[in-house]
Structures are given as structure tokens and as C-alpha cells.
Amino acid sequence: xxxxxxxxxxxxxxxxxxxxxxxxxxxxxxxxxxxxxxxxxxxxxxxxxxxxxxxxxxxxxxxxxxxxxxxxxxxxxxxxxxxxxxxxxxxxxxxxxxxxxxxxxxxxxxxxxxxxxxxxxxxxxxxxxxxxxxxxxxxxxxxxxxxxxxxxxxxxxxxxxxxxxxxxxxxxxxxxxxxxxxxxxxxxxxxxxxxxxxxxxxxxxxxxxxxxxxxxxxxxxxxxx
Amino acid sequence: xxxxxxxxxxxxxxxxxxxxxxxxxxxxxxxxxxxxxxxxxxxxxxxxxxxxxxxxxxxxxxxxxxxxxxxxxxxxxxxxxxxxxxxxxxxxxxxxxxxxxxxxxxxxxxxxxxxxxxxxxxxxxxxxxxxxxxxxxxxxxxxxxxxxxxxxxxxxxxxxxxxxxxxxxxxxxxxxxxxxxxxxxxxxxxxxxxxxxxxxxxxxxxxxxxxxxxxxxxxxxxxxx
DNA sequence: ACCTGAACACCGTTCAAGT
DNA sequence: ACCTGAACACCGTTCAAGT
Numbered sequence: 247x248x249x250x251x252x253x254x255x256x257x258x259x260x261x262x263x264x265x266x267x268x269x270x271x272x273x274x275x276x277x278x279x280x281x282x283x284x285x286x287x288x289x290x291x292x293x294x295x296x297x298x299x300x301x302x303x304x305x306x307x308x309x310x311x312x313x314x315x316x317x318x319x320x321x322x323x324x325x326x327x328x329x330x331x332x333x334x335x336x337x338x339x340x341x342x343x344x345x346x347x348x349x350x351x352x353x354x355x356x357x358x359x360x361x362x363x364x365x366x367x368x369x370x371x372x373x374x375x376x377x378x379x380x381x382x383x384x385x386x387x388x389x390x391x392x393x394x395x396x397x398x399x400x401x402x403x404x405x406x407x408x409x410x411x412x413x414x415x416x417x418x419x420x421x422x423x424x425x426x427x428x429x430x431x432x433x434x435x436x437x438x439x440x441x442x443x444x445x446x447x448x449x450x451x452x453x454x455x456x457x458x459x460x461x462x463x464x465x466x467x468x469x470x471x
Numbered sequence: 472x473x474x475x476x477x478x479x480x481x482x483x484x485x486x487x488x489x490x491x492x493x494x495x496x497x498x499x500x501x502x503x504x505x506x507x508x509x510x511x512x513x514x515x516x517x518x519x520x521x522x523x524x525x526x527x528x529x530x531x532x533x534x535x536x537x538x539x540x541x542x543x544x545x546x547x548x549x550x551x552x553x554x555x556x557x558x559x560x561x562x563x564x565x566x567x568x569x570x571x572x573x574x575x576x577x578x579x580x581x582x583x584x585x586x587x588x589x590x591x592x593x594x595x596x597x598x599x600x601x602x603x604x605x606x607x608x609x610x611x612x613x614x615x616x617x618x619x620x621x622x623x624x625x626x627x628x629x630x631x632x633x634x635x636x637x638x639x640x641x642x643x644x645x646x647x648x649x650x651x652x653x654x655x656x657x658x659x660x661x662x663x664x665x666x667x668x669x670x671x672x673x674x675x676x677x678x679x680x681x682x683x684x685x686x687x688x689x690x691x692x693x694x695x696x
Numbered sequence: 697a698c699c700t701g702a703a704c705a706c707c708g709t710t711c712a713a714g715t
Numbered sequence: 716a717c718c719t720g721a722a723c724a725c726c727g728t729t730c731a732a733g734t
């Protein structure tokens with residue numbers, strides 16, 4: 247009656263399952279189907295495990311979502327910004343990297359908005375930003391305020407862009423985002439909202455990397471001594 | 472067998488139920504319990520009706536949420552901004568009103584981030600903003616860009632504030648928000664993140680209306696000709 | 697420690713039926 | 716047109732049990 251070792255049975259541990267593998271699976275689902283495609287059960291199915299197995303790694307779904315967002319922020323190349331000579335191009339680069347990283351996974355953005363920005367990745371990026379602004383000659387309290395200002399600008403921009411995108415369209419290019427914005431403003435009645443309707447026609451100037459850079463430059467101009 | 476008129480029976484119409492009443496009930500729930508307290512079923516229970524009765528007024532829950540967000544934006548007093556003399560105080564006033572309106576109902580903010588900003592309320596506010604920036608002397612395309620810049624700033628600020636707040640705490644004051652931010656930054660290790668940790672100590676300068684005004688003023692400085 | 701099966705109290709939405 | 720009851724296919728989470 248001594249059978250062979252139960253190699254393919256159900257309960258026991260699995261060597262392949264890690265926090266990393268879970269976050270990768272979650273990101274795959276969000277990229278493919280937007281934020282609403284992410285559920286404890288869908289992640290478990292993606293990994294081929296029982297739903298409640300995830301609770302060994304994350305206390306709640308909210309914790310998983312927070313880790314997913316911060317994981318993205320942790321991918322920023324902070325070393326480059328840190329060693330650049332001038333503070334201003336370094337700030338522009340850091341802000342642009344953050345924007346690119348988030349817009350590469352637009353489904354994550356609304357999730358980030360729920361969870362705050364206090365994970366290790368977010369804090370590390372904030373620290374570098376404070377360094378750069380200090381190097382710019384700002385006193386500590388102004389640097390703290392300016393850091394907050396820059397963060398809100400990047401996140402606000404990304405949130406507006408991401409909110410207008412249809413779910414399940416990862417890595418949208420400028421053309422996709424411009425079309426989304428035109429669609430959002432397209433309903434404006436020219437009789438009642440003449441300027442908004444006109445802005446919809448010049449929407450190409452409204453969006454994309456150039457628009458982001460324009461705003462960022464205005465903002466940094468405002469920070470000058 | 473002809474009974475009295477069935478005045479208290481189940482199926483028929485109800486005169487008291489309107490789109491307004493539904494949105495009011497939804498806002499009550501979000502204010503009391505945060506975004507996650509809002510469900511089709513909870514709204515129905517609040518109104519004393521069957522869950523599916525709501526589908527007479529809103530095609531989906533997403534439509535209800537979008538209407539709830541835009542309803543809030545529609546409460547802005549645009550007339551005041553429109554008739555003010557100088558453009559700059561009018562812009563400051565409009566931006567501050569928007570921030571106050573949203574922070575009075577922080578649970579709505581993450582919901583807004585999902586749905587975009589293309590309802591009548593959002594478009595009307597955007598139109599006034601374009602008027603003011605045009606009055607400031609900006610050419611049309613710069614006014615469009617500046618309007619977007621200002622929107623992202625306000626929404627980014629509010630989103631960061633709201634994300635750090637515990638759910639179910641409506642109308643938080645500056646002290647509450649400052650405490651939330653200190654809690655969020657409190658985990659920073661002074662050895663690895665010295666500037667972040669120091670910023671947590673001067674967090675009062677980081678947050679609240681004064682911080683918002685500081686950033687807004689920097690931003691408007693950057694827009695000067 | 698790590699995983700499963702089964703269950704609990706929920707969801708959003710649809711459909712047929714009643715007024 | 717407006718509402719209900721019942722059902723469908725889902726949720727997040729817990730608990731006892733297996734390895």
C-alpha cells in the first residue's frame with residue numbers, strides 16, 4: 247500500500263511562488279484588462295493556485311495593490327538623476343521617467359490613487375527629489391513644498407491621462423492619448439462652451455510629452471529664486 | 472373581493488425617487504464610509520428600494536459614479552470667478568473652491584480618478600478657466616495648456632491628500648491632513664532617507680491650504696509672460 | 697510554513713414578472 | 716415607465732484541514 251511519493255498532490259508548499267511572481271502576475275492582468283481585471287481570484291488563477299494561498303504573502307488585497315504600485319515606483323533609475331550635474335535637467339528627467347513608468351501601465355494609476363505613496367519606492371524617489379531641489383538652492387522648507395508640488399503635477403497629469411484611456415490598452419502612445427482627450431472634450435457644445443470646443447480642435451497641443459514638458463518648465467520657472 | 476387600493480404594495484412606481492435623491496444617498500454613503508462603502512446595493516438600501524431599481528436611472532454603477540463626481544464639480548460658483556476683475560485672484564479662487572469642494576468629500580476623489588472629467592460640471596469649470604487665462608493675455612494654445620496644468624495641479628494635490636486620509640472621515644481639517652501626511656512619511660528611515668525624515672518634522676509646512684497656495688502661486692508665476 | 701476546499705457575506709447585472 | 720423577486724456569475728476573506 248505504500249504508493250509513490252505524492253509529487254503532484256494539492257496542499258503542500260510550492261517553490262515557485264514568491265511575492266515577485268505574484269506582483270508580476272498582477273501587473274500582467276492589469277495591463278491586459280485594466281484595474282478592474284485585478285482580483286485576488288484572478289491573480290490566483292493566473293498563477294494556478296487557490297485564491298486564499300495569496301494570503302500567505304499579502305494580508306489583504308489592499309496590501310497587494312499598494313505593493314504593486316510601489317513596485318512600479320521602485321523601478322525608477324534614481325542613480326542617473328542623483329549623479330547628473332545640473333539640478334534642473336535631473337528633475338526633468340526624474341519627473342519624465344516617473345510619468346513614463348506609470349503611463350506604461352495605466353491600469354495601475356487609479357489603483358495608486360487609492361493607496362497613497364508611502365512605500366519604499368515612493369519614499370526613495372521623494373528623497374532624490376529633495377536632494378535635487380536642495381542642490382537648486384532652495385531652503386529646506388521650500389524644497390519640501392516644491393517636492394510636493396512636483397509630485398502632484400506628475401501624478402495629476404498621469405491620472406487625467408489614465409482616466410481618459412479605455413481599459414486594457416497598455417503602453418498607449420501620444421496619438422492614443424490625444425484621441426482619448428479629443429473624445430472626452432468632443433461632447434462640448436460650441437454655443438455654450440466655445441473655448442472648450444475650440445480647445446478640442448487644438449487638442450494636439452493639449453497632450454502628450456510636449457504638453458507635459460511645457461507645464462513642467464512653467465512650474466520650474468515659478469520656482470526660480 | 473375588491474380590496475382597497477394597494478397603496479403600500481411592492482412593484483409600482485414611486486414618486487419620491489429621482490436622480491437627485493439617488494446621488495444624495497450615494498454621497499451620504501461615501502462621506503460616511505469612504506469610496507468602498509458605495510455599492511449599488513448599499514445605495515438601494517439607503518433609499519429603501521430594490522437594488523435593480525437604480526438601473527432605471529443609471530445604466531451602470533460606473534455611470535452613477537461619474538454622475539456623482541460631476542455633480543460635485545457642478546456645485547462650483549463659476550459666476551463669481553467670471554465677474555471678478557483681475558484674472559489672477561479669480562483663478563486662485565476657482566482653484567481653491569475646487570479643492571475645497573473635493574476635500575469636503577474625500578471619498579469621492581478616488582472615484583473621480585476612475586471616471587475622467589468630461590461631464591457638464593467639469594466642462595463648465597474648464598470653460599471659465601480658459602476664459603480667465605485668455606483674459607490674462609495668454610494665446611489660445613497656451614491658455615489650453617495652462618488650463619490643463621492648473622487642473623492637474625488641483626487634482627493631484629487633492630488626490631494625494633485624499634489617498635492618505637483614513638476612509639470615512641469627511642471634511643477633514645488641516646490638522647487631520649497634516650497628521651495623515653506625517654503618518655505616511657513617519658516610516659522613513661533617517662539613515663537612508665535623511666531629507667524625507669527631516670521633511671516629516673516640518674510637515675506642517677508641507678500641507679494644508681498654505682502649501683496649496685504656495686504651489687499655486689509658484690505655478691502662476693511660471694505662467695507670467 | 698505553505699497550501700487546499702468549503703463556506704460566508706457580499707458584489708453588479710439581467711430577466712421575467714407585476715403595477 | 717417604474718419597480719420587485721429571483722437568479723447568475725462573480726467578489727474578498729476566514730476557517731479548518733492537509734502536507
